Amino acid sequence: MAIRELKVCLLGDTGVGKSSIVCRFVQDRFDHNISPTIGASFLTKTVPCGNELHKFLIWDTAGQERFHSLAPMYYRGSAAAVIVYDITKLDSFQTLKKWVKELKEHGPEDIVVAIAGNKNDLGDIREVPMKEAKEFAESIAAIFIETSARHAVNIEELFQKISKQIPPLENPEVDSNESFQLSRQPASSSRRCC
Amino acid sequence: MAAEGLPCEFDVVILGTGLVESVVAAACSRVGQRVLHLDRRSYYAANWASFTFNGLLDWIQRRQEPPPQPDELQDWSSLLEEGEELIYLCNADSSSVSNVQVFSFTREEEESVSPPSTTEEEEAAAAAEVEEAEEETTQSTDIKEKESKEETFNEEDDGQAAGVDGEEHEAPPPDNQSRKKVSYSELLDKGRRFNIDLVSKLMFSRGSLIDLLIKSNVSRYAEFKNVSRILTCRHGNVEQVPCSRADVFGSRQLSVVEKRKLMRFLTSVVEETEQQTAYSGRPYLDFLCEQQLGDNLQHFLLHSIAMVTEDTPTEEGLASTRHFLRCLGRYGNTPFLFPVYGLGEIPQCFCRMSAVFGGIYCLRHTVHCLLLDKSNNRCKAVIDSRGQRISCSHFVVEEGYVATERKKVVTPTRSISRAVLITDASVLPAHSDQQVSLVTVPPVAAGAPVVKMVELCSSTMTCIPGTYLVHLTCQSVGSAYEDLSPVVTRMFNTPESHDQETCPSVLWCLYFNMVDGSGVQVQGHDLPPNVYVCSGPDGGLGHEHAVTQAESIFRNILPDEEFCPPAPNPEDIIYDGDSAPSTGEEEKQGEEKGEEEAGQSERGEGTGVEEVGQSESGEE
Numbered sequence: 001m002a003i004r005e006l007k008v009c010l011l012g013d014t015g016v017g018k019s020s021i022v023c024r025f026v027q028d029r030f031d032h033n034i035s036p037t038i039g040a041s042f043l044t045k046t047v048p049c050g051n052e053l054h055k056f057l058i059w060d061t062a063g064q065e066r067f068h069s070l071a072p073m074y075y076r077g078s079a080a081a082v083i084v085y086d087i088t089k090l091d092s093f094q095t096l097k098k099w100v101k102e103l104k105e106h107g108p109e110d111i112v113v114a115i116a117g118n119k120n121d122l123g124d125i126r127e128v129p130m131k132e133a134k135e136f137a138e139s140i141a142a143i144f145i146e147t148s149a150r151h152a153v154n155i156e157e158l159f160q161k162i163s164k165q166i167p168p169l170e171n172p173e174v175d176s177n178e179s180f181q182l183s184r185q186p187a188s189s190s191r192r193c194c
Numbered sequence: 195m196a197a198e199g200l201p202c203e204f205d206v207v208i209l210g211t212g213l214v215e216s217v218v219a220a221a222c223s224r225v226g227q228r229v230l231h232l233d234r235r236s237y238y239a240a241n242w243a244s245f246t247f248n249g250l251l252d253w254i255q256r257r258q259e260p261p262p263q264p265d266e267l268q269d270w271s272s273l274l275e276e277g278e279e280l281i282y283l284c285n286a287d288s289s290s291v292s293n294v295q296v297f298s299f300t301r302e303e304e305e306s307v308s309p310p311s312t313t314e315e316e317e318a319a320a321a322a323e324v325e326e327a328e329e330e331t332t333q334s335t336d337i338k339e340k341e342s343k344e345e346t347f348n349e350e351d352d353g354q355a356a357g358v359d360g361e362e363h364e365a366p367p368p369d370n371q372s373r374k375k376v377s378y379s380e381l382l383d384k385g386r387r388f389n390i391d392l393v394s395k396l397m398f399s400r401g402s403l404i405d406l407l408i409k410s411n412v413s414r415y416a417e418f419k420n421v422s423r424i425l426t427c428r429h430g431n432v433e434q435v436p437c438s439r440a441d442v443f444g445s446r447q448l449s450v451v452e453k454r455k456l457m458r459f460l461t462s463v464v465e466e467t468e469q470q471t472a473y474s475g476r477p478y479l480d481f482l483c484e485q486q487l488g489d490n491l492q493h494f495l496l497h498s499i500a501m502v503t504e505d506t507p508t509e510e511g512l513a514s515t516r517h518f519l520r521c522l523g524r525y526g527n528t529p530f531l532f533p534v535y536g537l538g539e540i541p542q543c544f545c546r547m548s549a550v551f552g553g554i555y556c557l558r559h560t561v562h563c564l565l566l567d568k569s570n571n572r573c574k575a576v577i578d579s580r581g582q583r584i585s586c587s588h589f590v591v592e593e594g595y596v597a598t599e600r601k602k603v604v605t606p607t608r609s610i611s612r613a614v615l616i617t618d619a620s621v622l623p624a625h626s627d628q629q630v631s632l633v634t635v636p637p638v639a640a641g642a643p644v645v646k647m648v649e650l651c652s653s654t655m656t657c658i659p660g661t662y663l664v665h666l667t668c669q670s671v672g673s674a675y676e677d678l679s680p681v682v683t684r685m686f687n688t689p690e691s692h693d694q695e696t697c698p699s700v701l702w703c704l705y706f707n708m709v710d711g712s713g714v715q716v717q718g719h720d721l722p723p724n725v726y727v728c729s730g731p732d733g734g735l736g737h738e739h740a741v742t743q744a745e746s747i748f749r750n751i752l753p754d755e756e757f758c759p760p761a762p763n764p765e766d767i768i769y770d771g772d773s774a775p776s777t778g779e780e781e782k783q784g785e786e787k788g789e790e791e792a793g794q795s796e797r798g799e800g801t802g803v804e805e806v807g808q809s810e811s812g813e814e
Contacts, residue, residue: 063552066555177420183413
C-alpha cells in the first residue's frame with residue numbers, strides 16, 4: 001500500500017488540550033502534566049484509509065501560540081488543521097474565529113479544517129453548547145467533533161474524518177526540479193567529488 | 195494580545211529574530227538553556243524576512259512613515275536596585291534600510307495591450323530623478339517614494355485603489371499576445387502566494403548553513419529546491435554556464451575544443467600546482483589568460499564559477515573555484531539550493547527548534563533597557579516593554595537595537611543595493627518554465643558593481659504562476675536605483691528600456707539599500723561582556739558569515755556545550771512512561787515524547803522526493 005505523508009497542524013488556545021489529543025492518538029495515553037521540553041518536532045502515526053496508508057505528521061505549536069507568535073512556516077504544506085477548543089471555556093470557543101482567520105491568512109488554500117471541542121468528559125461544567133459549535137463548523141465547511149483526550153473519546157474518529165476528507169492523490173506533475181528534504185546520511189561528508 | 199505575563203527568569207534573553215539570533219536561540223534551547231526570544235516586529239526574521247506581496251507593501255509603507263518618535267525614554271529608574279545602572283536600547287528598523295523606491299508597470303485589465311506611452315516613460319524616468327515626484331496614477335501606477343515622505347504614501351494607496359477597481363475581471367483577459375499580462379489587482383488578490391525575501395542569498399550545498407541544518411535536524415522543517423542552472427550575461431545576451439560534467443558535454447554553445455579545455459581546467463584546478471602558486475598575489479584573470487581558454491570560458495570561469503572580479507588575486511579565485519566545485523553534485527546540477535517558500539523560512543525553522551526545546555516566543559514585544567550590575571559590569575536583567583524586570587545571564591541582541599553611540603562599526607559603513615522585480619517571463623526561456631537560476635552579471639560599465647541576480651519560478655512558492663520573482667543584489671556604489679536600474683533596463687522590458695519587446699516585462703519593482711551586516715562584530719562594543727551583538731544580513735552569496743557569528747556567540751555563552759546537536763527523530767524518542775505527576779493542568783504546550791511504530795522512514799514533513807545526496811561522485 002502506498003504511504004502518503006500528511007502534515008496536520010494543531011491550533012487553539014493554550015490549555016485546551018492540543019498536545020493531549022495528539023498524545024492520546026499517537027500513544028494512546030493521557031498525561032496530566034505534559035512536559036514542554038521533550039523536543040519532539042512532531043509526532044507521527046500511520047492509519048489505513050481505503051487503499052492508502054495515511055501517515056499523519058502532527059505538528060504541535062510548541063508553545064508559540066501562547067504569545068501569539070506562531071510563525072507562518074508552521075502552516076506550510078499542511079494537509080489539515082485541527083482547531084481545538086475547550087467545551088468548558090467559552091473564551092476558547094470565541095477565539096476559534098481568530099484561528100480560522102489566521103489559517104485563512106497563512107494556511108494553504110485547500111487545507112482540510114477540523115474543529116474539535118475537547119474535554120467533553122467535563123459535560124457538567126460545559127460552557128459551549130454543542131449545537132452552536134456545530135453550526136459554526138458547518139458555516140465554514142469544517143469537520144466538527146467533540147472529543148475527550150482523557151477518556152479516549154472520538155480521538156481516532158477525528159483523524160478518520162480528516163483522512164476521509166483528504167482529496168485523492170493527483171498525479172503529480174512531472175517537474176524535473178522537485179523540492180526535497182535534506183537528511184542526514186553517513187556518506188555526505190566522507191568524500192569530495194573529483 | 196496575551197494578557198499573560200512572561201516568566202521573569204531566563205538564562206538567555208534574545209532580542210531580534212534574524213538568522214543569527216534564531217540559530218543562537220535554537221542552539222541554546224537545545225542544550226537546556228531557558229531562552230526568551232523576543233522581537234519588536236510583528237513578524238519573524240527581521241531583515242531576513244520574506245513577505246507576501248501585501249505584506250511587502252506594508253513593509254514599504256512603514257519605511258516611508260516618519261521614524262517613530264523615539265518612545266519617550268520611559269524612566270525605569272524606579273526599578274533599579276542598589277548597585278545597578280540602566281543601559282537604554284533603541285528601536286530596531288530605524289536606519290538599516292534606505293532609498294526605498296517602488297515602480298509598478300502593470301496594466302489595468304481594461305486597457306488594450308499597447309506599448310507604454312512616452313509620457314509614462316518620462317514620468318517613470320522623472321520619478322526616479324526627482325524626489326518630489328507628483329502623483330502619477332494614470333495608467334501605470336507609478337510610485338516613487340523616499341523614506342520619510344509622508345505624502346508619497348497616499349500615492350501608493352491611490353495606486354492600489356486603481357488596481358482594485360479592476361478586481362471583477364480576475365480571469366485573465368483574452369490573450370492578444372503570447373504572454374498573459376498580470377494586473378496589479380491580480381498581484382494583490384493572489385498576494386499571499388508571494389514570499390518575497392528582503393535578502394537574496396543562496397545556500398551552498400556544502401556550505402555551513404546546509405551542514406548546520408542537517409546536523410541539527412532543523413532541516414526537517416523545510417524543503418529545498420536545486421538552483422537548476424547558472425546563467426551569465428555576456429555581450430548583452432543571457433547564456434547558460436556549463437558547470438557540471440553533463441552540462442559541459444551537453445552544451446551546444448561550446449566547441450569540442452572548448453569542452454575539452456574546460457574539463458581539463460576544472461580537473462586540474464582541484465589540486466594545487468606550482469603554476470598556481472606562481473600566480474599568487476597576481477590577478478586570477480591573468481592566471482586564466484595564461485591557460486589560453488578563450489574569452490568564452492574565461493568569462494564563465496571568472497564571473498560565474500569563481501564569481502570574483504577581474505582584480506581578485508589568484509589564490510582567492512582558486513579557492514572560490516574549488517568551493518564551487520566541491521559543492522557541485524551533492525544535490526543537483528549546480529552548487530546551490532534554495533528553500534521552498536523563501537529564505538525567510540530558515541530563521542523560523544530555527545525558532546521552531548528553539549520552541550520545541552522550551553524556548554519562549556513573543557513577537558511585538560521588546561526590551562527597553564538592560565540592567566547593569568555595577569559590581570561586575572555584567573548585564574543581570576532586562577526591562578521589557580511592559581516594564582517587567584526579567585533576569586538573565588546572557589543577552590543577545592540584533593544590531594539594530596543597539597544605540598549608535600554604543601556600537602562600534604567598521605567605517606565607512608558598507609551597504610547592499612537590492613532590487614526585487616516581478617516579471618512575466620524568464621530571462622532565458624527553456625523547455626521547462628520551472629527553473630531556478632543564478633545569473634551573474636559583470637559590471638555594465640567601468641566602476642559599476644558586479645550584480646548577482648536570482649530568478650525564482652512559481653514552484654519555489656515565492657511567486658504566482660505566470661510570474662517570476664527576480665532578486666538583484668550588489669555591493670552599493672550609489673543608491674540601489676543607481677546601481678541596479680541599468681541592469682534592469684538592459685535585461686528587462688520596462689518603460690525605460692528601448693526595443694526590448696522580447697525581454698521579460700517588469701510588472702512591479704522595488705529598490706532599496708540595506709546596511710551590510712559584515713561590518714558588525716559580536717563584541718567590542720560599549721556594552722557589558724555578556725551582551726552579544728548579531729549583525730544583519732551581509733552582502734555575500736552564502737550564509738557563512740551568519741553561521742560563523744552564531745556559533746561564536748554560542749561558544750561564548752556555553753563554551754563546553756555542543757553546538758546544535760541533532761534533535762531526536764520523532765520515532766526515536768523512547769517514552770519512559772513516568773513523567774512526574776503533579777498539578778492537574780491538563781495541557782501545557784510543548785510536545786510530548788513520541789513512541790512510534792518502528793520501521794518507518796525518519797523523515798520530517800513533506801512529500802518531496804527523498805534526499806538526493808548520494809550522487810556524490812557525479813561531477814567534474
